Amino acid sequence: MSGIAAERIDRLASLAAAAARDGEDERAREYVRLARRIAERNRLRLPRELVRFTCDDCDAYLIPGRNARTRLRDGHVVTTCDCGNQARHPYR
Structure with a gap:
């Protein structure tokens, strides 16, 4: 089951990126x-791309x-969002 869920999360991440690039913010949201709901339901981690860019x-x-x-x-x-939320990620 988790294989299908992971594939769907990856697909939703790419769709969100494409929608955001096209200016369709609500669709990306x-x-x-x-994707977050599917990850929670199946106890999966979100891909790093989705964690860093949401x-x-x-x-x-x-x-x-x-x-x-x-x-x-x-x-x-x-990274500071327009809503004011800040996210911090380490780097080397």
């Missing part, structure tokens, strides 16, 4: 919500420069 508060697919600000700090990347 729905794809992200659906807002935890408003489920927006983040595109730096359009609806997100990305800054480098000491040892981590800070």
Whole structure:
């Protein structure tokens, strides 16, 4: 079962990215919500791409420069969504 769910999550992640690039923010948001629901139901981790490029508060697919600000700090990347939510991810 988890193989099918993982494939569906990957497909929804690519659809969300494409919708966000085309300016269809609400459609991208729905794809992200659906992918998160499937991952929770099947106890799967979200792909790193989906974790790094989605807002935890408003489920927006983040595109730096359009609806997100990305800054480098000491040892981590800070991504700020238009809604004000910040996400920090380490880097080397």
